[in-house]
Amino acid sequence: MEAPDEAGHSGNLEHKIQAIEDFDAQVVGPVLEGMKKFGEYRVLCMPDHPTPLSLMTHTSDPVPFVLYKGETEANPRIAGYDEDSARGMNLVIEDGFRMMELMLKK
Numbered sequence: 196m197e198a199p200d201e202a203g204h205s206g207n208l209e210h211k212i213q214a215i216e217d218f219d220a221q222v223v224g225p226v227l228e229g230m231k232k233f234g235e236y237r238v239l240c241m242p243d244h245p246t247p248l249s250l251m252t253h254t255s256d257p258v259p260f261v262l263y264k265g266e267t268e269a270n271p272r273i274a275g276y277d278e279d280s281a282r283g284m285n286l287v288i289e290d291g292f293r294m295m296e297l298m299l300k301k
């Protein structure tokens with residue numbers, strides 16, 4: 196899924212918003228709906244790198260991610276899925292393999 200990244204490279208806010216909304220509607224929504232039949236599950240969604248509109252290029256900033264744990268209640272500290280919300284969580288995973296530990300943790 197390159198549309199949000201390409202919109203970041205172009206610096207076009209409207210295109211980036213539309214690309215993310217399309218991804219949510221066409222990919223995330225159907226995946227979550229399909230997973231309901233499996234009972235307990237977890238879904239991790241994250242980009243491979245940030246491409247801020249203000250810079251229009253890739254950065255080495257921490258990558259925001261969302262870990263959805265089935266039907267559990269959302270964390271009330273999280274207002275949304277964006278760079279500001281990610282920074283506010285103060286959760287940085289330096290080593291990629293540690294992400295699996297987070298996913299499997301009860």
